[in-house]
Amino acid sequence: MGHATANSLIRACNSQISTLTVHADDYLSVTSEISPPIAVTSTYRIPEKLGVNNFGPETHIYTRESAPVRSRVEAVLGAIHDNGHAVTYASGLAATFAFLLYFKPKRIALGVGYHGTRAAIDLYQKRVAPVTLIKIDDPYHEDDLIFLENPVNPTGEVVHLYHYGRRAHAAGATLLVDATAAPPPLQQPFRAGAHFILHSSAKYLSGHSDVMGGVIVSRCCEAAGTLRSQRTLLGSFQGSLESWLLLRSLRTLDIRVRQQSRVAAQLASWLQCAAEGRGYEGIPVNAIAKVQHASLQILPKGYDVCASFPHGFGAVFTVQFTTEAIAKQVPNLFRLTANATSFGGVHSTVEWRYPIDQSTCPRSIRVSVGLEAFDDLKCDWVYALTYALHGEAAAKAKL
Ligand SMILES: *Cc1c(COP(=O)(O)O)cnc(C)c1O
DSSP states (O other), X not given: OOHXXXXXXXXXXXXXXXXXXXXXXXXXXXXXXXXXXXXOOSBOOOOTTOOSSOOOTTOOSBTTTOOHHHHHHHHHHHHHTTTOEEEEESSHHHHHHHHHHHHOOSEEEEOSOOHHHHHHHHHHHHHTOOOEEEOTTSOOOTTOEEEEXXXXXXXXXXXXXXXXXXXXXXXXXXXXXXOTTSOTTTOOGGGGTOSEEEEETTTTTTOSSOOOOEEEEESSHHHHHHHHHHHHHHTOOOOHHHHXXXXXXXXXXXXXXXXXXXXXXXXXXXXXXXXXXXXBTTBOTTSEEEEEOGGGSOOOTTOOHHHHOTTOOOSEEEEEESSHHHHHHGGGSOSSSEEOSOOOSSSOEEEOOTTTOTTSOTTEEEEEOOSSOHHHHHHHHHHHHHHHHHOHHHHHHTO
16 A cells, blocks of 8 residues: 555544554655654755745755655644644744744733743744733634633643633634643644644653654644745754654654543542641641642533543643742652653653742642652652651651
């Protein structure tokens, strides 16, 4: 069977995410290698019969414009987002900034979330063009940009995307969803009416804390084409090594993310048993005030979990302690879980976010659950919290 036939077959079969991540780029394979080759070249021999307009995903001239492994990773990223059209970037914020330049918003309704997005919009306002920021629940106008993060970083709580999708469509506004904290198979924002989906692929899409990257997925092919040709001028493409690592990691996205989602919900619920300072199964009393995660959230009225998150919520949540001192100290007291920024990798991490984002609670830390076993993570939490409240000897005694 030819590659092109195989590609139409997976589309026709309405394949699931796990199949798409492995096969959606088969049609771009031009050698017999199972693992795609990586081209370390900046330039290509120009084919004799090159016309002006045939720079397709299979014709490469110069790496700032396109590269084989980039086309393949974009094929997979598009396919797993309900057959959207993906454009990759050097980082999540490079994607955000490229989108602002593309869309030229006059007004942005910005939801809560990642502080870097606010800073990028601020830079755009100061250096490029004026933008009026409105609240997410204010009335929308035609041509507004609705910029929503779902789930919200750092709390892991969700917004009612279908509600905002309906409002955006009714007003003729454009909805962009930053879905970094819950990639497919967890959510499919196009079904809620999103026009664009954005990810920092440094998080779950790559999943091994070894790639920087961003992606915008457009429902409309033409918009993706414009974003792609603007990216050629901005120069903010993702390099071939990063694209290769991302493609390799996407092959296991479905299985990784489902497992991380499942263990995160278990861990959040277990920690919640010790909330309000109660203590629980070795977690000391007076340690945890509350836990925030979509699985513990009182969901918005009319929220349909099966439509929004059919396979579980994201694997990031927030733990609020009884004191700021615990939040500051505890990230360095785990044995497995690392004190590190970013999230979505196979290694569990925690971070006290307050020093870099003062809109977060100073008594809280963000938790990103990796692929360690639930029981081992529980032991790690008992150890770190006992250490923080009662010292190293008491923590060791609990091992
Ligand atoms: C990390 C992150 C970004 C920025 O991505 P970078 O790849 O770090 O530039 C944007 N949005 C969210 C929700 C993020 O978590």
